[in-house]
Amino acid sequence: MLEIILIYGLVSASTLMLTALGFSLTFGLSGVANFAHGGMYLLAGYLTWALLNELGLPLLAAAPIAVVGTGLLGALIYQVVLRRVRGIHLSEVVATFAIGVAILESFRWLGFVTYDFTLPVFFEGSTTIGSAVVDYHRISIVVVALAMAGLIWVFTHYTKTGLALRGMAQDEYTALAVGVESDWAAMVSMALGSALAAVAAITILPLGIISINIGYDVLLISLAVTVLGGIESTRGLMAASLILGYATVLASNYLAPHWSEIIYMAAIVLTLIFKPSGIFGKFKELEERV
Amino acid sequence: MPKEPILEIAGITKHFGGITAVDGLDLEVQPGEAVGIIGPNGSGKSTLVNLITGFIRADDGRVIFKGKNITRTPAHKIASNGIARSFQMARPFGTLPAYKNLIVPLSSPRVARRRSGRYGDRDEMAVHLLEDVGFERESQIPYKSAAELPHGYLKRLELGRCLAMDPEVMILDELFSGMSMSEVAGALPILEQLRDDGITLIMVEHRLRELFRVVDKVIVLDFGRKIAEGSPEEVMKEPEVKEAYLGAEAEEHA
Amino acid sequence: MPSDQTRRERIDRGIKARTDDVFAVSSWRNILYLTLPRAVAIIALLSFPLLRIFVGAYWQNVLLITLAVSLTALSWNLLSSVGLVSLGQALFYGAGAYTTGYISQHLGLSPFLTIPLGTVGGAAICTLLLYPVLRLRGIYFALVTFAMPLLFIRVIDATKILGGAEGMTGLPALPSGAPELYALIAVTLGVAYGLQRLMDSDYGLVLQAIKDNDRSVIASGINIQWMKAQAVFMAALPATFAGTFVTHHYQFAGISTLGLENSILPLTAVIVGGAGPSAGALVGAFLLVPLSEALRAFGTLRVVVYSVVLVVFVVGLPEGIFHFAKRKYQQFERRVDLE
Numbered sequence: 001m002l003e004i005i006l007i008y009g010l011v012s013a014s015t016l017m018l019t020a021l022g023f024s025l026t027f028g029l030s031g032v033a034n035f036a037h038g039g040m041y042l043l044a045g046y047l048t049w050a051l052l053n054e055l056g057l058p059l060l061a062a063a064p065i066a067v068v069g070t071g072l073l074g075a076l077i078y079q080v081v082l083r084r085v086r087g088i089h090l091s092e093v094v095a096t097f098a099i100g101v102a103i104l105e106s107f108r109w110l111g112f113v114t115y116d117f118t119l120p121v122f123f124e125g126s127t128t129i130g131s132a133v134v135d136y137h138r139i140s141i142v143v144v145a146l147a148m149a150g151l152i153w154v155f156t157h158y159t160k161t162g163l164a165l166r167g168m169a170q171d172e173y174t175a176l177a178v179g180v181e182s183d184w185a186a187m188v189s190m191a192l193g194s195a196l197a198a199v200a201a202i203t204i205l206p207l208g209i210i211s212i213n214i215g216y217d218v219l220l221i222s223l224a225v226t227v228l229g230g231i232e233s234t235r236g237l238m239a240a241s242l243i244l245g246y247a248t249v250l251a252s253n254y255l256a257p258h259w260s261e262i263i264y265m266a267a268i269v270l271t272l273i274f275k276p277s278g279i280f281g282k283f284k285e286l287e288e289r290v
Numbered sequence: 291m292p293k294e295p296i297l298e299i300a301g302i303t304k305h306f307g308g309i310t311a312v313d314g315l316d317l318e319v320q321p322g323e324a325v326g327i328i329g330p331n332g333s334g335k336s337t338l339v340n341l342i343t344g345f346i347r348a349d350d351g352r353v354i355f356k357g358k359n360i361t362r363t364p365a366h367k368i369a370s371n372g373i374a375r376s377f378q379m380a381r382p383f384g385t386l387p388a389y390k391n392l393i394v395p396l397s398s399p400r401v402a403r404r405r406s407g408r409y410g411d412r413d414e415m416a417v418h419l420l421e422d423v424g425f426e427r428e429s430q431i432p433y434k435s436a437a438e439l440p441h442g443y444l445k446r447l448e449l450g451r452c453l454a455m456d457p458e459v460m461i462l463d464e465l466f467s468g469m470s471m472s473e474v475a476g477a478l479p480i481l482e483q484l485r486d487d488g489i490t491l492i493m494v495e496h497r498l499r500e501l502f503r504v505v506d507k508v509i510v511l512d513f514g515r516k517i518a519e520g521s522p523e524e525v526m527k528e529p530e531v532k533e534a535y536l537g538a539e540a541e542e543h544a
Numbered sequence: 545m546p547s548d549q550t551r552r553e554r555i556d557r558g559i560k561a562r563t564d565d566v567f568a569v570s571s572w573r574n575i576l577y578l579t580l581p582r583a584v585a586i587i588a589l590l591s592f593p594l595l596r597i598f599v600g601a602y603w604q605n606v607l608l609i610t611l612a613v614s615l616t617a618l619s620w621n622l623l624s625s626v627g628l629v630s631l632g633q634a635l636f637y638g639a640g641a642y643t644t645g646y647i648s649q650h651l652g653l654s655p656f657l658t659i660p661l662g663t664v665g666g667a668a669i670c671t672l673l674l675y676p677v678l679r680l681r682g683i684y685f686a687l688v689t690f691a692m693p694l695l696f697i698r699v700i701d702a703t704k705i706l707g708g709a710e711g712m713t714g715l716p717a718l719p720s721g722a723p724e725l726y727a728l729i730a731v732t733l734g735v736a737y738g739l740q741r742l743m744d745s746d747y748g749l750v751l752q753a754i755k756d757n758d759r760s761v762i763a764s765g766i767n768i769q770w771m772k773a774q775a776v777f778m779a780a781l782p783a784t785f786a787g788t789f790v791t792h793h794y795q796f797a798g799i800s801t802l803g804l805e806n807s808i809l810p811l812t813a814v815i816v817g818g819a820g821p822s823a824g825a826l827v828g829a830f831l832l833v834p835l836s837e838a839l840r841a842f843g844t845l846r847v848v849v850y851s852v853v854l855v856v857f858v859v860g861l862p863e864g865i866f867h868f869a870k871r872k873y874q875q876f877e878r879r880v881d882l883e
Contacts, residue, residue: 033683033686033687035631035690081855081859084859085858085859085862088862089627089629089682089683090624090627090629091858091859091862093629093631093683093686094629094631094811094815094854094858095854095855095858095859097631097686097690098808098851098852098854098855098858099851099855101804101808101847101848101850101851102848102851102852102855105844105845105847105848105851106848108844109842109843109844109845109848216694219690219691220691220694220695223687223690223691224691227684227687256702257702258698258699258701258702258703261695261698261699261702262695262699264691264695265691265692265695265699268687268688268691269673269676269688272676272677272680272684272688273676276676276679276680276684343763345759345762364767365762365763366762366763366764366765366766366767366768367765367767369762369763369764369765370765370766374763375763377759377760377763381757381760382757382760383752383753383756383757383760384756384757385752385756386749386752386753386756390749391753393746393749393750394749394750394753394760394761394764394766395764395765395766397746397747397749397750397766398764398765398766400765401764401765412746451760451763451764454764455764455765
């Protein structure tokens with residue numbers, strides 16, 4: 001029993017982290033809370049499905065195309081819509097929210113709601129760890145999650161572009177003085193966040209069927225993980241994912257499945273009351289700064 | 291004659307991550323005094339102001355105002371209890387006309403109480419206060435949208451906002467920055483008038499020549515620590531101070 | 545030396561200049577210029593319920609929904625004036641609906657009591673829920689208002705509390721027909737007027753200042769968290785009222801009240817109509833709701849349409865129709881050479 005909890009908790013945590021990574025990255029690097037994150041996730045899922053089933057491409061080809069395509073779409077959304085309202089907080093928020101809803105509800109109206117819509121797992125079959133049976137795909141999720149987190153860490157700490165983006169996030173005023181383009185940085189963050197959403201979708205959706213509500217779930221998860229862990233903190237992201245991952249697995253096991261939602265809500269509310277900047281939040285002065 | 295200091299800062303400390311912005315600073319300000327706080331960039335001047343006025347929470351130390359410990363008091367309470375501060379980046383309420391900017395502090399219930407309920411007509415009081423800081427009543431300037439004000443007026447509007455709170459202590463964060471020589475010359479009589487009215491002034495400044503015409507006492511900060519305290523002449527002779535400025539302003543004003 | 549470049553110049557129309565100040569009453573033309581738009585709108589609104597014979601119960605119902613959306617839109621408008629972007633007006637609406645439903649079912653009181661109780665109770669609950677978020681950056685308010693209705697829907701559905709997925713049925717009704725409609729019209733106009741007066745007053749000025757530069761407001765000695773809480777409570781009231789009223793009209797309260805449509809429609813109404821003056825929210829609601837009723841056959845496509853309209857207006861006409869129309873009514877534009 002213990003192994004099951006430990007392993008499935010880890011899988012759950014990895015799922016949450018992978019889901020939230022794109023949103024957290026965009027939010028942390030450019031200050032844009034991308035409410036279209038759930039829409040991009042679902043869009044990537046359907047795009048991959050279409051490439052696999054309508055064009056007959058193998059997964060190894062469809063996946064990169066979908067990831068790049070979604071990333072480009074994110075950049076496009078920034079260029080066409082967000083750039084024009086940059087700095088006007090209200091318009092930014094409303095714009096990404098509207099785009100997200102438009103994407104999700106378009107899919108609902110177009111009728112993508114049957115059992116036909118699934119994505120293939122990476123590897124068939126399963127293995128046994130201790131007394132627990134774990135399928136290979138779930139193990140892949142953990143691997144992909146760690147790989148993505150690692151990639152992002154390296155990117156933002158060791159590459160020129162990544163460091164520039166991080167510099168921007170920490171102090172936009174000084175970065176502007178040094179000559180880093182704020183618009184370009186925001187566009188890149190949107191593109192990266194969207195691409196990560198695609199990676200997450202391709203990796204996680206095979207566990208079930210693609211449904212519209214997943215789009216909204218993705219957003220809820222991203223919010224809960226980002227708020228609990230703190231903005232612009234990879235450590236916080238991992239910590240929050242572990243906490244929420246294990247909490248939901250324990251709750252599902254000993255209480256009931258719907259407790260996940262209650263846990264997310266509690267995580268958001270309690271964090272905002274007691275430590276608004278999150279566990280590892282950088283903006284320690286958040287409260288005073290208002 | 292020993293006087294009770296109006297503001298007493300003891301051992302105030304603030305860390306930001308690995309950096310110590312303000313390191314165990316002590317300062318005493320007597321009522322009616324005018325004190326200058328100077329130091330090179332990054333010496334912790336603005337952080338000190340934020341710590342005193344409650345915009346940042348101190349990690350250690352005490353701030354005592356008129357005998358009461360205000361170290362943990364929220365910023366808005368400190369403001370309405372008698373310490374008014376201006377901001378280095380003076381940003382007015384741009385969507386409002388200039389005089390309406392002052393309605394905000396005048397609307398604060400605590401400030402109204404300080405003015406012993408002299409409600410009267412707020413609009414009239416606002417224009418009157420603007421006059422005190424150099425806005426010509428007869429012109430259209432008080433009624434212009436604050437976003438359209440020329441820079442020198444913006445700083446004076448900040449000053450007016452502080453004055454509207456009927457403060458006992460005014461902390462001005464780089465009032466002179468960005469001002470032309472004539473604008474500074476215009477501001478000096480206003481500051482003198484404030485002193486005559488008994489208001490204690492604390493001015494954080496980079497423009498030393500202008501500052502020294504206003505203040506009695508100067509403290510010099512470097513890396514969050516006080517490295518000198520005394521009259522402007524005394525302080526500028528200290529070798530540590532000259533070193534801290536490394537030739538920039540020190541050479542000009544020595 | 546006149547250059548090739550021109551700039552746009554806006555000048556007050558002659559009649560606007562003539563109607564400023566006391567000259568407004570100097571001629572019938574001037575008086576009509578000032579009062580006609582408002583008068584026509586109000587007269588049309590007031591006479592609508594009496595036209596039941598020509599117009600039918602269906603459109604009377606549409607008016608009811610339009611007024612409910614107007615109230616929720618006015619609520620959103622007030623919040624945005626303080627700098628709070630609500631992506632979950634459905635939270636207020638649903639809180640009103642469920643509070644009044646709960647009180648009705650458990651205390652058996654008449655709607656004349658449960659409506660006020662539900663309104664105030666729902667508003668209090670929402671204010672408490674949102675209070676912790678008020679001292680944080682603006683984006684957190686948007687995040688939390690977005691998440692809460694979604695989460696509450698799932699919790700209610702899963703735990704089956706408050707009627708679960710089926711909701712609460714058989715709630716007491718209001719006297720239907722013209723009196724009901726006139727009551728709602730009166731409340732809507734009253735709220736619109738009241739909020740307009742509020743925002744024009746010094747209190748409203750401080751609220752706008754908080755949106756503009758909250759640091760300076762704190763430095764002016766004002767407790768902005770408390771003021772924001774007051775604003776949230778005041779804004780919640782019209783929205784929770786709408787929830788209670790419609791609940792008693794349909795005698796039903798369920799998770800549909802917390803649905804996305806109830807969040808996005810008032811938001812779109814204000815963006816389309818124009819934020820700031822109450823008239824903007826009303827213009828937006830009266831344009832969008834009848835339109836959406838006409839599109840009822842298209843089902844969920846309507847939400848897509850709202851969201852697309854939202855993006856178009858946020859980017860293309862951020863001032864909204866009311867401001868645009870008012871500007872055209874009062875000023876004309878021309879191009880002048882840059883000197």
